[in-house]
Amino acid sequence: MSMKPALSRWRKPALMFALLLVVPLVASPLAAGGGSKKLGGPVIAIRAGTVLTGTSADAPDGYVVIRNGRIEGLGVAEAPDGAWIVDAPDGTLCPGLIDPVTSLGAADDLSEPARALTPRARASESLHAEHSGFRKAAEGGVTLVGLSPTSDNLIGGRVSAVHTSGGDARASTALASGPLRLSLTRQAFPYARTPTSRMGALPMLHESLAGDLKDAGALLVEANSADEIRLAIGLPDAPTRGLTLLRPYDADELLDIVRDSGATAVLGPYGLSTSTRRLRLAKALRDHNVEIAFTGSGNPRALRLAAALAMREGLSEKDAIAAVTSVPARILGLQDQVGLLQPGKRADLVVFDGHPLDLSSSVQLCLVGGFPVHVADDE
Amino acid sequence: MLAIQGGTVHSGGGDVWENATVLIKKGKILAVGADVEVPEGAKVMDASGRHVFPGLIDADSRLLVDPSAYGTGGTSVTLDIVDALDAYRLRVVEDAWAQGVTAVGVAPQGGGMFHGTEAVLKLRAGAAERVLASGGRIQMLTDSSARATSRLKGLRSLEKELKATSEYIDSWDEYEEKLEEYTKELEKLRKKEEAAEGEEDGGDKKGKKGRGDKDKKDKKDGEPPKPDEKGEEEKEEKDEEEEKEEDKSPSFFQRVADEFADRRPARGGPPPKKDEGDKKDGDKKDGDKKEEEEKGPEKPKKPQRNANRDVLRKALEGDLAVRARVHGAADILNILAIQENYPLRLTLSGCAEAHRVADEIKEAGVPVILTVSPTDPENREAAAVLAEHGIDFALSTPGGSAAETRFLSMCAAAAVAGGLSKEDALAAVTSRAAAILGVSDRIGSLAPGKDADVVIASGAPFAASAKVERVLVDGEVVYGE
Numbered sequence: 001m002s003m004k005p006a007l008s009r010w011r012k013p014a015l016m017f018a019l020l021l022v023v024p025l026v027a028s029p030l031a032a033g034g035g036s037k038k039l040g041g042p043v044i045a046i047r048a049g050t051v052l053t054g055t056s057a058d059a060p061d062g063y064v065v066i067r068n069g070r071i072e073g074l075g076v077a078e079a080p081d082g083a084w085i086v087d088a089p090d091g092t093l094c095p096g097l098i099d100p101v102t103s104l105g106a107a108d109d110l111s112e113p114a115r116a117l118t119p120r121a122r123a124s125e126s127l128h129a130e131h132s133g134f135r136k137a138a139e140g141g142v143t144l145v146g147l148s149p150t151s152d153n154l155i156g157g158r159v160s161a162v163h164t165s166g167g168d169a170r171a172s173t174a175l176a177s178g179p180l181r182l183s184l185t186r187q188a189f190p191y192a193r194t195p196t197s198r199m200g201a202l203p204m205l206h207e208s209l210a211g212d213l214k215d216a217g218a219l220l221v222e223a224n225s226a227d228e229i230r231l232a233i234g235l236p237d238a239p240t241r242g243l244t245l246l247r248p249y250d251a252d253e254l255l256d257i258v259r260d261s262g263a264t265a266v267l268g269p270y271g272l273s274t275s276t277r278r279l280r281l282a283k284a285l286r287d288h289n290v291e292i293a294f295t296g297s298g299n300p301r302a303l304r305l306a307a308a309l310a311m312r313e314g315l316s317e318k319d320a321i322a323a324v325t326s327v328p329a330r331i332l333g334l335q336d337q338v339g340l341l342q343p344g345k346r347a348d349l350v351v352f353d354g355h356p357l358d359l360s361s362s363v364q365l366c367l368v369g370g371f372p373v374h375v376a377d378d379e
Numbered sequence: 380m381l382a383i384q385g386g387t388v389h390s391g392g393g394d395v396w397e398n399a400t401v402l403i404k405k406g407k408i409l410a411v412g413a414d415v416e417v418p419e420g421a422k423v424m425d426a427s428g429r430h431v432f433p434g435l436i437d438a439d440s441r442l443l444v445d446p447s448a449y450g451t452g453g454t455s456v457t458l459d460i461v462d463a464l465d466a467y468r469l470r471v472v473e474d475a476w477a478q479g480v481t482a483v484g485v486a487p488q489g490g491g492m493f494h495g496t497e498a499v500l501k502l503r504a505g506a507a508e509r510v511l512a513s514g515g516r517i518q519m520l521t522d523s524s525a526r527a528t529s530r531l532k533g534l535r536s537l538e539k540e541l542k543a544t545s546e547y548i549d550s551w552d553e554y555e556e557k558l559e560e561y562t563k564e565l566e567k568l569r570k571k572e573e574a575a576e577g578e579e580d581g582g583d584k585k586g587k588k589g590r591g592d593k594d595k596k597d598k599k600d601g602e603p604p605k606p607d608e609k610g611e612e613e614k615e616e617k618d619e620e621e622e623k624e625e626d627k628s629p630s631f632f633q634r635v636a637d638e639f640a641d642r643r644p645a646r647g648g649p650p651p652k653k654d655e656g657d658k659k660d661g662d663k664k665d666g667d668k669k670e671e672e673e674k675g676p677e678k679p680k681k682p683q684r685n686a687n688r689d690v691l692r693k694a695l696e697g698d699l700a701v702r703a704r705v706h707g708a709a710d711i712l713n714i715l716a717i718q719e720n721y722p723l724r725l726t727l728s729g730c731a732e733a734h735r736v737a738d739e740i741k742e743a744g745v746p747v748i749l750t751v752s753p754t755d756p757e758n759r760e761a762a763a764v765l766a767e768h769g770i771d772f773a774l775s776t777p778g779g780s781a782a783e784t785r786f787l788s789m790c791a792a793a794a795v796a797g798g799l800s801k802e803d804a805l806a807a808v809t810s811r812a813a814a815i816l817g818v819s820d821r822i823g824s825l826a827p828g829k830d831a832d833v834v835i836a837s838g839a840p841f842a843a844s845a846k847v848e849r850v851l852v853d854g855e856v857v858y859g860e
Binding site: 312355 | 474478752753754755756776777779780782783785786789790792793795796801804841842843844846
């Protein structure tokens with residue numbers, strides 16, 4: 001994680017990747033506070049063999065220049081004076097990966113079990129910003145996560161978007177009040193508390209969403225079975241608010257209905273024994289123009305595995321990349337900030353030594369808000 | 380004859396040829412390389428722009444095995460996983476082909492200290508005969524729960540069992556030695572009697588009869604056989620039945636011949652045929668001494684047969700290999716320490732944290748079937764370290780369920796991210812896996828004479844975007860058109 005001044009040797013000697021320090025380090029990235037509120041950091045110019053912008057436009061040849069923690073330009077012919085130059089002819093530069101539904105860095109439970117509806121709860125209240133999981137996430141190329149309430153409540157509270165730069169909680173919290181997390185699964189109405197059934201739950205939910213929570217914004221709803229998915233789509237104003245279905249496993253039974261609702265889907269985590277049917281759901285949804293994102297529940301390898309497995313079952317590379325970058329950015333409401341490699345966006349960027357979704361690739365460099373939070377070590 | 384032409388061919392053994400040809404005849408590979416001439420009349424399969432490599436082999440899989448094979452139970456090393464195969468799980472086979480897997484190693488699990496023998500299955504079309512090899516290796520320490528609750532106890536009982544088996548071998552060796560002596564003595568005695576009886580008339584006949592009478596009597600007032608210290612199963616009824624039979628044919632020569640027949644320990648161990656030795660031993664104390672002295676030497680006591688130990692004996696004598704399932708560096712060291720005292724032909728599987736004790740594994744010269752999970756960082760690095768140490772290893776899926784096997788290439792890819800070279804990773808799921816499973820003469824590499832189990836994919840073996848387009852098993856297309 002630390003930046004070493006002498007970075008001439010790399011773990012894989014065959015790798016043509018080289019990070020040249022042109023100016024001495026100002027300070028260690030963490031001491032400088034690599035957070036969203038306080039952008040800054042060194043001027044960096046990155047040239048990689050492959051650049052995945054995430055947009056329809058191909059990246060022009062040249063450097064991607066980063067200044068004040070933001071992407072200043074693409075296809076810059078000459079690196080600015082005094083910039084760090086990162087030259088990775090065999091590497092792939094892409095937007096930092098985003099895992100929209102995790103419990104990463106939670107210091108405490110992410111649910112309030114005494115009550116079924118806790119719309120005012122915010123996951124960021126439970127954030128432990130120094131959690132070691134953030135470092136591991138950054139090492140795996142994940143630069144932003146959604147810290148989400150669990151599915152133990154009908155309305156669990158707000159998802160908070162948190163950068164993986166670690167350190168100061170306020171600085172690393174990108175958005176404290178993200179989408180409202182709901183659950184329609186059996187888990188949300190246990191016998192020990194009212195409501196104890198779906199019959200009892202639905203009126204409460206509708207009343208709340210049509211009343212106090214009328215302007216509460218986007219919803220992230222756990223709905224696994226076909227009936228749960230239908231209920232989620234039928235929630236008050238669901239399509240206009242922005243609806244994201246979490247793990248809609250049976251969505252392949254009502255693809256047209258999901259498409260017409262305009263909902264986005266979050267799938268995963270997937271394991272090696274996940275059924276072929278579930279792995280094919282990603283492609284089926286995309287074929288029906290439904291946006292999809294993946295989650296690895298905070299494990300960066302699981303996030304990439306989910307995308308890689310879906311690719312094995314037919315998902316296109318472009319959709320797979322979007323599903324771990326721009327789509328989750330939109331789910332968290334941060335599409336203006338992150339998820340694409342575009343001038344003006346935050347410099348949350350990753351350089352892999354191969355394709356980001358090849359499980360054989362490793363992260364060579366991970367920048368969060370323009371600060372290098374992970375540089376592959378020579379040992 | 381079939382020629383797969385124009386692709387980038389990976390032999391599985393480390394060779395890569397661009398724009399090469401794989402020539403197949405009657406299900407076997409005839410030739411491989413960049414300058415292979417395609418004979419006239421051969422059917423040509425175009426693989427230009429594609430990658431061609433051997434069918435992948437998951438050395439530790441649950442594919443096609445009925446889940447009941449993984450129950451818990453005592454040490455029962457005589458079992459054979461082949462008996463638990465379910466050939467009709469065609470769906471999982473198709474899923475495996477779709478990801479380039481054409482063979483698996485399957486082994487029983489969950490049976491305590493020792494468990495039955497493993498098998499290598501080739502994923503042929505339909506429910507055809509798939510067993511490529513079986514019976515060559517028994518399982519050791521398969522029950523992780525036994526170890527997790529008390530690893531010390533588990534290892535102690537493992538050593539105890541091996542020690543008991545050594546003693547079992549010694550007792551049989553000793554018995555056989557003594558039996559030989561005894562037979563010689565008897566022979567001497569018989570000659571002496573003959574000589575003596577030759578003076579009288581028809582003595583030979585009488586002598587035989589006399590001996591038969593004596594046996595009958597001995598058995599009737601003989602003590603029951605002493606129970607073995609462990610109280611192992613000994614079939615009393617069977618013994619008695621056989622005794623009766625013996626009574627009917629008490630021919631001396633017949634009896635000696637039977638004794639010798641008994642000495643052959645077959646696979647799985649022959650059931651105890653008769654227990655005369657024990658009875659006689661008991662008799663001796665019964666005041667028949669006089670008669671014994673008169674009649675001849677003392678017959679040695681025959682040890683009790685134990686089917687499990689007959690199999691373990693083969694393992695200790697090197698006729699059977701042993702696969703030990705180990706979970707962690709300490710576990711590995713403990714097993715290697717046991718191997719120092721008991722010369723087992725050991726293969727380690729699972730092997731979390733193997734990289735921490737790579738020096739010790741190298742020194743012991745033990746091959747490793749390393750489990751790699753794409754989501755758990757631990758063993759990713761282990762593969763690279765094992766390769767650096769020159770340790771013979773294969774990569775396998777975590778093996779939690781049959782469905783994992785299809786994504787073997789994902790596991791190998793994770794090992795590449797941990798620093799293993801791509802060709803080493805491919806070898807670890809093809810040629811090395813075949814060698815460790817003992818089937819490298821048939822599968823695991825694209826080389827002349829090997830079975831034509833071939834994968835044609837749109838990209839390099841571990842690339843995310845690579846799709847398996849066609850799979851051949853024994854030269855027949857089983858997947859793709």
